[in-house]
Amino acid sequence: MKQTLPLFIVFGCGFFMIIAFFIPLGGFQDVSQTFENWYTGVIAFFVFVGILNLVRVNTERIQKRTRDWQYSIILLIFLGIMMVAGFFIGGREGRLFLYLFDNFYIPLGATMFSLLAFFVASAAFRAFRARTPEATLLLIAAVIVMIGRVPVGYWIWHGFPSLVEWVMNVPNTAAKRGILFGADLGLISMALRVLLGIERSYMGGGKE
Amino acid sequence: MKFIDRLEHLDRRIIFLLVGIAVIIPMLIPLGLPVDISKPVKDVYDKVESLSEGSIVVVSADYDPGSEAELYPATEAFLEHCFRRNLRVFMLGLWPAGSNLGNLALEEIAPQYNKVYGLDYINVGYRPGGPVMLVSLGRNVADIVRTDYTGTPIDSFPLGRAVKSARDIDLVMTLSAGDPGVLHWIIYFNARYGTPIACATTAIMAPQQYPYISSGQLIGLLGGLKGAAEYETLVERKARAVGGMDSQSIVHVLLVIFIVIGNIILFSQRRKK
Incomplete structure (x- = not known):
């Protein structure tokens, strides 16, 4: 029962939604719309589940004194501060929440992302090497795009941006299309496996 | 050796x-290096130019502070163009922090054009649910959006009452840093309701969008900080993106x-x- 009932729910809901997509009759549309509204409600609830999980995982890290457990304390303190500022001190209109968002969250997020520039530079020096003909081709394309996508490329040679557009529109698009078709066919087959109950790993490892 | x-x-x-x-x-x-204009950016600009006054543009801020350096300048430049053309802006965010960042841009740009909240622009905040939420939003906005980001009912605003479904939306501009983002807008909004979609993405995501530009599912693209710099150049608002181009x-x-x-x-x- 523990496995059969979820399989029936998935089969029924999944195929109903597919049928409703192709049959634009009022009744079908009303029910599918109700399902969609339920889904958005459930997803919103997942935020709450996510917070609970975050608290549980980090509390365990602190209790067990695992590596870098001190960062978990900082995380939990700021999680609490942001929640109090958001819920009880005027929400997004509250000055404390906006102050924390503008002066902590934005600079910290931007800092983490900007570190990539340094690591990319180091990786370009050590790893981006023409070891094979394929790697050489990739390297040439990368250099063209890197130079042609910034104003200095246009300054060096006015034809650089057009060359970049060609790389993007022809070889890049052709390769991406191939990948997309392959991935989407795999997605359809996976969805069918889930709906038909062949693929059951999403239910976890519970027993009957 | x-x-x-x-x-x-x-x-x-x-x-x-x-x-x-x-x-x-x-x-x-x-250094003041010249910024050339690419076709995908010009196409977005031309689309905005072609919209009549009062048209409704959904601006979806689907990013967080990690991508702020690339996408915030694009947000500002695009909003400036919309307000200059007297278009109405309906902002939301598929990412929790997105609508906050979008709101910063709205508060920066809207007063410069004497735009009134609720009449010329509105921010309905973070909307969870990704693809399914977009399908519901296009069918009936009231199912998904009942209040703005401050908790005020949106039907108390003229713009809130004007946007009932995808049919009332003339253009969607998604400022996208990943998932959910531009791909979902294309699959679940453009394919289903036919609403034109434009996007600004991080530079690393830009090559993935070209198949959709070539198929006509995306009308144009602002790729990374360079795309934002091109848009700033087009709207004659040389700010952060153009400034960052030399570096x-x-x-x-x-x-x-x-x-x-x-x-x-x-x-x-x-x-x-």
């Missing part, structure tokens, strides 16, 4: 230092130099063997 061996084992902190210098110096001494140019040149040096090392080692 000793020099080559020394280069091979170059301390990566030297590389970091060189990148830091390449970023900072052009900020202090701007980005020098860093890209530096990266190419690193790649060339790395390959010189490779070939010299091969010859040695």
Whole structure:
């Protein structure tokens, strides 16, 4: 029962939604719309589940004194501060929440992302090497795009941006299309496996 | 050969230092390099120009502070163009922090054009649910959006009452840093309701959008900070993105130099063997 009932729910809901997509009759549309509204409600609830999980995982890290457990304390303190500022001190209109968002969250997020520039530079020096003909081709394309996508490329040679557009529109698009078709066919087959109950790993490892 | 061996084992902190210098110096001494305009950016600009006054544009801020450096300048430039053309802006965010960042841009740009909240623009905040939420939003906005980001019912605003379904939306501009984002807007909004979609993405995501531009599912693209700089140039608002182009140019040149040096090392080692 523990496995059969979820399989029936998935089969029924999944195929109903597919049928409703192709049959634009009022009744079908009303029910599918109700399902969609339920889904958005459930997803919103997942935020709450996510917070609970975050608290549980980090509390365990602190209790067990695992590596870098001190960062978990900082995380939990700021999680609490942001929640109090958001819920009880005027929400997004509250000055404390906006102050924390503008002066902590934005600079910290931007800092983490900007570190990539340094690591990319180091990786370009050590790893981006023409070891094979394929790697050489990739390297040439990368250099063209890197130079042609910034104003200095246009300054060096006015034809650089057009060359970049060609790389993007022809070889890049052709390769991406191939990948997309392959991935989407795999997605359809996976969805069918889930709906038909062949693929059951999403239910976890519970027993009957 | 000793020099080559020394280069091979170059301390990566030297590389970091060189990148830091390449970023900072052009900020202090701007080079003023010319910004060329690419077709995907011009197509977005032309689409906005073609909309009649009062048209409704959904601006979806689907990013967080990690991508703020690339996407916030695009947000500002696009909003400036919309308000200059007297278009109405309906903002939301598929990412929790997105609508906050979008709101910062709205508060910066809207007063410059004397735009009134609720009449000319509205922010309905973070909307969870990704693809399914977009399907419901297009069918009936009231199912998904009942209040704005402050908790005020949206039907108390003229613009809130004007947007009932996808049929009332003339253009969607998604500022996208990943999932959920532009791909969901294309699949679940454009394909289903036919609403034109434009996007601004991080530079790393830009190549993935070209198949959709070529199929006509995306009308145009602002790729990375360069795309934002091009849009700033088109709307004659040279701000953060154009200012960042000199640094980005020098860093890209530096990266190419690193790649060339790395390959010189490779070939010299091969010859040695």
